Amino acid sequence: MEKIFKTLSQLSASTILLILSAIFVVLYIEAKPAIEKYGLHFLVDPRWGVTVQKNNTPNVANNTANSEVGGINVEDDDVLAAIGALSPSEEQKSDVVYGGLVPIVGTILSTLIAMTFAVPIAMGIAIFLAEIAPPSISKPVGIAIELLAAIPSIIYGMWGLFYFGPFIAKIFGGSSVNLLVAGLVLGVMIIPFMASLTRDSMKTTPNVLKESAYAMGATKFEVIKDVIFPYAKKGIVGSMILALGRALGETMAVAFVIGGVFNFPHKLTDPTVSIPVVLANNFAESSGLSLAALFYLALILFVISFIVISFAKFYFLRDKK
Amino acid sequence: MKKFIAGLTLAAVSTFAWTINGTGATFPYPVYKKWISAFYNATGNRVNYTGTGSGTGIKEVAQRHVDFGGSDKPLSPRVLKIAKLYQFPTVVGGIVLGYNIPGVHHLKLSEAAIKGIVLGTIKYWDNPVIVKYNPDEKLPHKKIIFVHRSDKSGTTFNFTYYLSKMCPTWRKYYGARKLINWPTDAQGRGIAGKGNFGVSAAIKTNPYSIGYVDYADALKNHLEMATIQGSDGKFYAPTPKNFSEGAKFAGFDPKKDFYKVIAYPKHGYPIIAATFILIPQEKVNKDKEVTTFFNWAYKNGDKMASSLGYIPLPSNVKAMIRKYWEEKGVAPLN
Numbered sequence: 001m002e003k004i005f006k007t008l009s010q011l012s013a014s015t016i017l018l019i020l021s022a023i024f025v026v027l028y029i030e031a032k033p034a035i036e037k038y039g040l041h042f043l044v045d046p047r048w049g050v051t052v053q054k055n056n057t058p059n060v061a062n063n064t065a066n067s068e069v070g071g072i073n074v075e076d077d078d079v080l081a082a083i084g085a086l087s088p089s090e091e092q093k094s095d096v097v098y099g100g101l102v103p104i105v106g107t108i109l110s111t112l113i114a115m116t117f118a119v120p121i122a123m124g125i126a127i128f129l130a131e132i133a134p135p136s137i138s139k140p141v142g143i144a145i146e147l148l149a150a151i152p153s154i155i156y157g158m159w160g161l162f163y164f165g166p167f168i169a170k171i172f173g174g175s176s177v178n179l180l181v182a183g184l185v186l187g188v189m190i191i192p193f194m195a196s197l198t199r200d201s202m203k204t205t206p207n208v209l210k211e212s213a214y215a216m217g218a219t220k221f222e223v224i225k226d227v228i229f230p231y232a233k234k235g236i237v238g239s240m241i242l243a244l245g246r247a248l249g250e251t252m253a254v255a256f257v258i259g260g261v262f263n264f265p266h267k268l269t270d271p272t273v274s275i276p277v278v279l280a281n282n283f284a285e286s287s288g289l290s291l292a293a294l295f296y297l298a299l300i301l302f303v304i305s306f307i308v309i310s311f312a313k314f315y316f317l318r319d320k321k
Numbered sequence: 322m323k324k325f326i327a328g329l330t331l332a333a334v335s336t337f338a339w340t341i342n343g344t345g346a347t348f349p350y351p352v353y354k355k356w357i358s359a360f361y362n363a364t365g366n367r368v369n370y371t372g373t374g375s376g377t378g379i380k381e382v383a384q385r386h387v388d389f390g391g392s393d394k395p396l397s398p399r400v401l402k403i404a405k406l407y408q409f410p411t412v413v414g415g416i417v418l419g420y421n422i423p424g425v426h427h428l429k430l431s432e433a434a435i436k437g438i439v440l441g442t443i444k445y446w447d448n449p450v451i452v453k454y455n456p457d458e459k460l461p462h463k464k465i466i467f468v469h470r471s472d473k474s475g476t477t478f479n480f481t482y483y484l485s486k487m488c489p490t491w492r493k494y495y496g497a498r499k500l501i502n503w504p505t506d507a508q509g510r511g512i513a514g515k516g517n518f519g520v521s522a523a524i525k526t527n528p529y530s531i532g533y534v535d536y537a538d539a540l541k542n543h544l545e546m547a548t549i550q551g552s553d554g555k556f557y558a559p560t561p562k563n564f565s566e567g568a569k570f571a572g573f574d575p576k577k578d579f580y581k582v583i584a585y586p587k588h589g590y591p592i593i594a595a596t597f598i599l600i601p602q603e604k605v606n607k608d609k610e611v612t613t614f615f616n617w618a619y620k621n622g623d624k625m626a627s628s629l630g631y632i633p634l635p636s637n638v639k640a641m642i643r644k645y646w647e648e649k650g651v652a653p654l655n
Contacts, residue, residue, distance in 0.1 A: 049500055161519070166526040175466060175512045176526040260471020260513035261506045271512045277471070281515060285376030285473035285499055 027302060031295035034098065042296060045099020048262045048278075049290065098293035100275075100300055102262050106179065107274040107301065109265065110254065111247045113183025118191045119240065125191070126198035126236075127224055142199065148192035157256035160185040165257055174269025175259070182258035182274070186250055190243035197242065201235020202228050237316040241309055248305050251276035275301040340367040341610050345378020345391030347516075348475055348535060349412055349596040353391070355625045356618040363621070368614050375475045376499075382406065382599045388607045390599040393475025394499070395580045405602045407649055408578045409642045410595035411615060413568045413632040415536035416480050416584075417559040417592070419524045419544035422446060422461070428547045429454040429556055435549065436488045438465055438531065441504040446529060454556075461529070467505040468523045468532030471513035474499055479594035480533045483584035487552070487591070497582070518542075533592075536564070537630035551591045563590040564632045571595070573638050575645040593632070600651065608651035616643065616653040 028035075034042065125145065129138045164185060165176035172180060205228045213227045229236070259271020260281060275297050286294055350372035357368045373381075375392040382390030383404045401408055418435070420428055430438075434451045437443030443450055446460045470477045482497035495501055505511040512527065514520035517538035524530050524544055531547070536559060539546055548558045557563040567589030573579045585591050598615065600608045619642070623633035634642075646652045 048502075050502060161522050162526065169527070175523075175530075177512050177514070177523055255471070255515050256519060260515060260519075261511055262502060263506050263509070263511075266509070270509065273471070281472035282500065284374035287376065287380060 024299075024302065027295055027299040031292055031299045033289060034292035034296040037289070038098065038293075038296075042098070042100050042293075043104065043300070044101055045097065046101040046262075046264065047097045047099045048102065050097050051095070096289065098290065098296075100293075100297050102264060103273045103275045103278045103297060104300060104304070105264060106258065106272040107248060107276070107304070109179060109272075110183045110186060110258065110274050111244065113180065113268075114186035114190060114247045115240075115244060117184055117187035118194060118243065121187075122191045122194035122198060122239075122243075123236075125195040126202055129195070130199045130202040131220065131224055131228065142196070145192045145196050149196060153189060153250060153253040156185055156189050157253035160253060160257040169269070172269050174267075175271065177257050177259040178269045178271045179258065179265045180268040182254045185253055185257050186247045189250065189253060190247050193246065194239045194243045197239030198232070198236050201232040201239070204235070205231045234317060237312065241312050244312065245305055245309060248308070249276055249301065251280045255280050338365045338367070339610050340369065341388040341607060341614065342369045343378075343389040343391060343598075343611070344371045344373045344381050344387050345599075346375045346393045346475060346596050347372035348393050348414060349391060349631070351537065352412055352622070352626050352629050352631050355629065356614075356622045359621065359625065360614055360617055364617070366610070366614070374473075376473065379599065382601060385601055385604075388600070388604070389611045391596065392599060393594065393596050394478050395582060395595070395597050396578075396599065397580050398578050401578050401580075401599075406599045407602055407608070407645075407651065408580070408597050408599050409615070409645060410573065410579050410581075410597050410634060410638070411618070412626050413564065413571075413593055413595045413634060414630075415559055415564040415567075415590060415593045415632065416476060416483070416533050417536050417539045417544075418531055418547040418549060419521065419534045419539045419542075420531040420547055421524050421528055421545065422463075423528055425455075425458045425460065426545060427455075427458065428545070429549075430547045431550045432487055435484075436491070438467060439484055439503070439505070440488075440490060441467075441508050441510070444508070444510070463529040464510055465505075466527055466530035467503065467511050468520050468527070468530050469501075469503050469511065469513050470517075470520060471515050472500075474516075475594075475596075476517065476533065476535055477501060479582060479584055480592065482582045482594075483592045486585040535630075540630045549591065551589060552585055553588050555588075557590040559590060561627060561630075561632060564593055565589075565635070567591065567593045568595075568632050568638075569635050571635075571638070573641060575641050575648075579642070579645075595634075602649075605651060609654050612646050612651050613653040616646075 038045065129142055133141065160181055161177070165181045168181050168184065169176045174180075209227055209231065210223055213223045218226070254274055255277045258274055258277055260273055260277060261271040262273060263270065265272045279294055279298060282290070282294060350370070353370045357370060361367060370391070375394050378390035378392045379396070381387045383406070396404070396406065396408060418430065422428065430451070431454050434443065434454070437448065437450055444464060445462055446465055447462045452460055478497055478499045481491070481495060481501055485492040485495070485497050503511050512523055512530070514523040514532075517535050520532050520534050521538055521542035521544055524532050524534070525542065534544065539559075546559045548556050551557050551567075557566075567586045570586035570588050571581060572586075573581050579597070582594060584594050586593070598611070600611050619634065619639045626633045643652075
């Protein structure tokens, strides 16, 4: 019995590693054509889907490149590629360049805005619920927060598109879909998540510790700062990491409010794109090289999340010995 | 219980009830859905159609995963030959320019104005090129915000196809594509929405914006729609009558598998486009079921289509399609 139990739990743990590496491998294989073509330059190239002629005059005048209909440059390559019938001669007349810099920057910026906005508010909520509010208040508010955490992201997206976006545009100017709106909607989405996890971990502080601090004459603020926070640190940082992961990969809500324009944001209220949004917008209609480029982007997102999260874990949660 | 019995009798009447599966373009999805349920009630045969996008529709039918694929973008006869597919149009839709300028309700746009707006050379609403045909409207000195699709879409393809036909500069530098780097984006005056729904919402929530949307969606979202200049120089309001006028001059040719992006006809509203069905050449029996369904829809579905803001095919085109089916050996059953 003991043995079966042990192997079973070992098996379930190893599936995680298996799934993780399987995802990585699949992403890599699918992205390979794009990786071979663009290499690491993909990371710093801001152009997406721009046609370039072989002799490198950028963008324009590739009238002969694709199948022409009454002199109109019609993009047929992806259809041919989809059915595996692209003849090599056609492939060589023009080149489409895909670069991931704009969505990469968009992802990082929107996540940064979300975290800057959400962390202080979530901490405030957690402290209030765990330490300050009487049970008659903290119970219903706590339930409300858990409910907020359970709302599907598409609903945040619609709310952002129809109400929050125009509201922000009125205050800060710009259009109703932009980087700032996306960041703030993301922030709102991760607040309940962070708040409820942080509250739970704060509540695990033993009363003995708190009471002895009070007995020494510590104020509430000092108890929270010097006793509860250090004690619950692991849980708090863990909640932030989970929230960060969610913010990095959030798709539906952001797709509605970020603006979907392949441009660097020059100010906060400019529209831009993020990696998950590019994937969601283009996946169904892509094939061939553009599909490989999307997989390349997905791989980059995977690596970014991996790096950010392992850095956070390493930096904040290392044991001080 | 009643329904159940009715279903049983139906099943008994048509002993050979069949099911066909299709996927593809989302643009005609509402009208297909309506046709499908009416067709089921009338014949007991099932048609399943999922709106996954034209690209998916082409891929899935090319790989023979479904019985038919829907695509807003027609395939050229050459590509059809390679992929061994037949193709025919089902219904026509109009693309309109929806706008949001407070206080302006009857915007008229000449071809020069549309060119200037999409190319980014006209930056403000009170530009003389726009004012010329709108002497009675109070056009403000505000930046024009151009709204486009953020996802790859057949609507973008059709709209840019129209632009390519109308505007040599556009044709030279941009062409017809499902995803375009719009010149207005680089000027910081562009925003994008996901789907027709996203574009409509963006237009509604951003004053001084203009964007292209399917007529059916513009209608649903109560957008103001611009009256635009046709290729004959006359102005056409986006009405079903003007759309059908355009569809009449479409010039479909069965010899070319109806390959025609019909944006920009000689007369009538200029931005209209058909949506197409693709069927595998070798699956004759399944194809016959597919054509049976669409033949039924051509006969009985025009009203349903118009009520949703689509334009039924003119009767001469329908006759051509029926002949095309016969020639290819996929004529409808009975």
